[in-house]
Amino acid sequence: MGQLESLRELLLDSTSIEEIPEWRKMEKLEILSLVECNALKKFDFLGTAGELSLVGNHLIQLPKSIENFNSLIELDISGSGIRELPDSIRYMKNLKVLKMRQSFLRKLPIAIVMLEKLEQLEAGVFPRGEVPVNIGKLPFLSKLVLAYTEISALPQLPESPITLDFHTPSMETMSDLSNLLNLRVLKWHVRFKNPLQLESAPSSWGIGRLRMLETLDLYCPDIDSLPSDLVLLSQLKELNLWCSNLQCLPRLPTNLSCLRLKFCKSMKTTNDMSNLKALSHLYIGLCDKLTEIEGLEGLENLRTLMLVRLPSLAKLPDLTNLKKLKKIFLSFCTELFEIPDCPDSLEILEIHNCFKLQKLPDPSSSKNLKVSVRQEWEWA
Incomplete structure (x- = not known):
């Protein structure tokens, strides 16, 4: 198979393949998909590929050869057994999409902030992880998903995100979102470790300043009111509230x-x-x-x-x-x-x-x- 020099897509999903050899001559390969290849034990691929999917397989670590994937644009390890990303991912200078949903990741590596072209980052179910403090240095990040994580604080994010999807049951402090001026979709599902220490209103979140926001999905059982400047979100079309302690609604934007x-x-x-x-x-x-x-x-x-x-x-x-x-x-x-x-x-x-x-x-x-x-x- 390594002689198929003109091959552009190789889809081996749900097969019993056990080993991916180097296949150096596959220089035109654009997509390599290994979804639910549960027998896969060895991955030595050295060819070029734009998209690599390891969704749902049992690999517990990325191969050492991953540092040679300079051409990689999209990497998806969602639902796999991979527990950590090596620091060598910093060499993936062309990576735009990194998906790690429903994974066993322990943490997000600091090296992620070296992926200067990254546009989409999706991660979930890492128990003790924190978001790298320098994540604000990713200038092209347009979609950030941090789902079902034990994150206690969210650092300053770049201004670029259009979509932010954040879930955590262990928030310690309010997060200031007021700099996310390009945000269109905000899904904010949080619980706080010490809800009695919260302010009476979550105005410090800065949600009322997100004037481009079109969809707001807010799950927060610990708050009893919403900021009055919510009415200023003139572009807001969809509002979903799951707030068990909320006493009443503020005045809402008229375009809803x-x-x-x-x-x-x-x-x-x-x-x-x-x-x-x-x-x-x-x-x-x-x-x-x-x-x-x-x-x-x-x-x-x-x-x-x-x-x-x-x-x-x-x-x-x-x-x-x-x-x-x-x-x-x-x-x-x-x-x-x-x-x-x-x-x-x-x-x-x-x-x-x-x-x-x-x-x-x-x-x-x-x-x-x-x-x-x-x-x-x-x-x-």
Whole structure:
């Protein structure tokens, strides 16, 4: 096989191959894929390749020859047995994508900051690791994923990231994100070691300054409020909140098109949402104390309304002015006793296990309306 000098792609996924020889003459090889080659024990490849995938195999370390992979653009060791990256990765001067999700990595090597062309870094499940303090020196980093890691502090990041996906159960201090002025997508899932030492509001995170942000996915059970300058995020289209101690919502940006509130168990009212004139999708679920969705009747562009497991919600406002509403889904709203009249635009009304309901909209009020009611104990 080493004589195939013109070969550009070599895909050996899920094969029983045990050894990859040097294959020096494969100078035109662009992609070498060894996904789930669980019998692979020896890797001596010295040819050139732009992409190398070792996903899901049982290698516990990268081969020494990896320092010769100067042409490598993408390296994926996700789900493999590799426990550490050698310092020799600093020689991969053309590397743009490095993926290490669901790996056994103990830490991120300091040498990563030498990969000056790196654009995408994805790492996860390293138990004691910290992020190299000089990661801010990666000028082209556009996507950073640090998932399910035991990171206690996040150092200063470069201004370049467009996507930041960060998960940790052991944060010690707030992180200042205010310099990430190019950020479009922020997924921030954190728990703190000492939540009682937190400030009353996470304003020091600087999220309100991320004026290019389009998607914010915030999971943080330890905070009880959100910064008031969230309303200044004029480009924000999607907001997902999983904050069990959150007491109420601040004023939200008017261009929001999708809002999901889940496990906000301390919230009793949403506060007035009537300014969300662009909102088309609203999901509220598992908010045990919520008694009122204030301003719901003013969401003139709402198309989908989903209310799931809201045991304290007894009534809904008049929805007849929501002329674009197409679907209502209600599940385990066990105190809800009445659904008011709905607009002619409504096509689907689906109700699961709302046991106290006594009044439904008249199906004849809309020729396209389909009503489905199920009363049985099952998870919605």
